[in-house]
Amino acid sequence: MPNLDGVTCPFCHRGKLSESVRLQKYDYHGQSTEIEQPGLYCSQCDEAILEAKHLKVSRKALQTFRANIDGLLAPSEIKEIRMKIGLNQKQAGELFGGGKNAFSRYEQGEVAPPKSVSLLLSIINKHPELKSEILSL
Numbered sequence: 001m002p003n004l005d006g007v008t009c010p011f012c013h014r015g016k017l018s019e020s021v022r023l024q025k026y027d028y029h030g031q032s033t034e035i036e037q038p039g040l041y042c043s044q045c046d047e048a049i050l051e052a053k054h055l056k057v058s059r060k061a062l063q064t065f066r067a068n069i070d071g072l073l074a075p076s077e078i079k080e081i082r083m084k085i086g087l088n089q090k091q092a093g094e095l096f097g098g099g100k101n102a103f104s105r106y107e108q109g110e111v112a113p114p115k116s117v118s119l120l121l122s123i124i125n126k127h128p129e130l131k132s133e134i135l136s137l
Contacts, residue, residue, distance in 0.1 A: 004049060005018060009045060012042060012044050015042040015044025017042055017049065019039070021039075022037055022048075023037070036057075037054065037057075038054045039051075060108065063075055064109065067118075071118075072112055072113060072115060073113065075108065075109040077121075078121060082103060095134075
């Protein structure tokens, strides 16, 4: 995508787009949070263009917010537990399901893990003595 910084706003045709970070309110299941959202914002009408690179920055914070509400592990917690039990992402995906790239997507906040994966990782984290039994399956 071409650089749109300084381009006339396609919404109001008066302002100029400039890259900046603004607090964006997100609502999920009746709860709200504000997340810093980079994007191209209009100087006049406050409309925004959010490109993939902008959304990638806020994706993990948004997934963490949703995970807390849904009772799932946050992306950083998934990574921490996976590393604690000594698995790489591919091994974790093969053991817990989801395929070779599943844990990369969970840890980047691209998708939420299935509740069963989140629960099993939580159990292993709280009861490390079960690690060898689960890993031997």
